[in-house]
Amino acid sequence: QVQLVQSGAEVKKPGASVKVSCKASGYTFTSYGISWVRQAPGQGLEWMGWISAYNGNTNYAQKLQGRVTMTTDTSTSTAYMELRSLRSDDTAVYYCARDSGVVVAGGLIDYWGQGTLVTVSS
Amino acid sequence: AIRMTQSPSSFSASTGDRVTITCRASQGISSYLAWYQQKPGKAPKLLIYAASTLQSGVPSRFSGSGSGTDFTLTISCLQSEDFATYYCQQYYSYPPAFGQGTKLEIK
Numbered sequence: 001q002v003q004l005v006q007s008g009a010e011v012k013k014p015g016a017s018v019k020v021s022c023k024a025s026g027y028t029f030t031s032y033g034i035s036w037v038r039q040a041p042g043q044g045l046e047w048m049g050w051i052s053a054y055n056g057n058t059n060y061a062q063k064l065q066g067r068v069t070m071t072t073d074t075s076t077s078t079a080y081m082e083l084r085s086l087r088s089d090d091t092a093v094y095y096c097a098r099d100s101g102v103v104v105a106g107g108l109i110d111y112w113g114q115g116t117l118v119t120v121s122s
Numbered sequence: 123a124i125r126m127t128q129s130p131s132s133f134s135a136s137t138g139d140r141v142t143i144t145c146r147a148s149q150g151i152s153s154y155l156a157w158y159q160q161k162p163g164k165a166p167k168l169l170i171y172a173a174s175t176l177q178s179g180v181p182s183r184f185s186g187s188g189s190g191t192d193f194t195l196t197i198s199c200l201q202s203e204d205f206a207t208y209y210c211q212q213y214y215s216y217p218p219a220f221g222q223g224t225k226l227e228i229k
Contacts, residue, residue: 035218045158045166045209045220061217095165106216108156110177112165 002026004096004113011119012086019082020116022096029077030054033099035109036070036081038092048094050105051079059105086120093117124148124212128221134229139200143224145193145210154214157186157195160223161206169208170195202228 007021022034036048049060051070058070069082079096093115101107125148135141145155153173158166168177170186173193183198197204205228210221 037220044223045160045211047218047220059216104216106213106218108168108171108213109211109218110168110171112167115165 002098002111004098004111006094006096006113006116009117009119011121014087014120014122016086016120017082017084018086018118019080020094020096020118022079022081022113024053024077024079024098027098029072030074031102033101033105033107034070034072034079035097035099035101035105037095037097037109037112039095039115040089040092043092046092048081050099050101052101052103053079054102057103083118086118088120091118091120123217124151124215124219126210126212126219126221128208128210128224130224131222132225132227134227135200136229137200137202141197141200141226143195143208143210143226145188145195145221147191147193147212147214150190151212151214153189154212155186155188155193156211156213157184158209158211159204159206160209166209200226 003025005023030053033052035050051058071080096113097109098111099107127146129144155173157170160166174186185196207223207225
């Protein structure tokens with residue numbers, strides 16, 4: 001069965017960086033993309049960006065351009081999302097999700113990781 | 123960017139009720155629409171894709187319809203486990219966008 005298992009909760013200070021991992025299993029990793037979606041406390045879902053596990057192409061949400069980097073390690077079927085220059089409004093649960101977009105962003109998101117809470121506080 | 127607007131934002135219903143949630147896109151998205159269910163503290167779960175196709179394992183009391191700009195999610199006979207927040211999402215064009223969510227509460 002498809003599983004996406006994310007790394008554990010993080011607490012960071014403003015200005016720091018965080019890197020969240022997402023290990024995939026149960027499917028051919030390079031046949032899909034990975035989207036990252038975040039959810040601030042009590043708020044809705046915000047799409048952050050996408051990476052192709054096939055060729056490493058990325059597309060990021062405009063508001064996060066310059067602060068976010070998404071990568072994959074195909075040898076371990078793991079995706080990573082790094083967010084830099086953290087602010088208090090980056091406090092959220094961060095989800096990775098399997099995306100049917102293989103070479104272009106914007107495919108169907110079907111399976112989700114369990115989420116990683118990132119708290120930004122001084 | 124395409125904007126997705128759901129209505130209502132929240133409402134109360136009773137088990138056994140038939141409920142409908144509406145999602146409107148700011149421009150045509152053909153049938154590239156998905157519906158997700160999210161329970162507190164859990165990740166979203168895909169219910170419906172391509173506007174009307176039920177994801178494997180999802181009960182048949184869930185159904186979706188629509189194309190272009192107007193879409194609906196219908197739950198034919200509410201069960202206790204259906205009280206949750208529901209999101210629509212377009213995947214027609216980049217960037218993908220979610221509706222603001224509809225919270226379904228027990229009356």
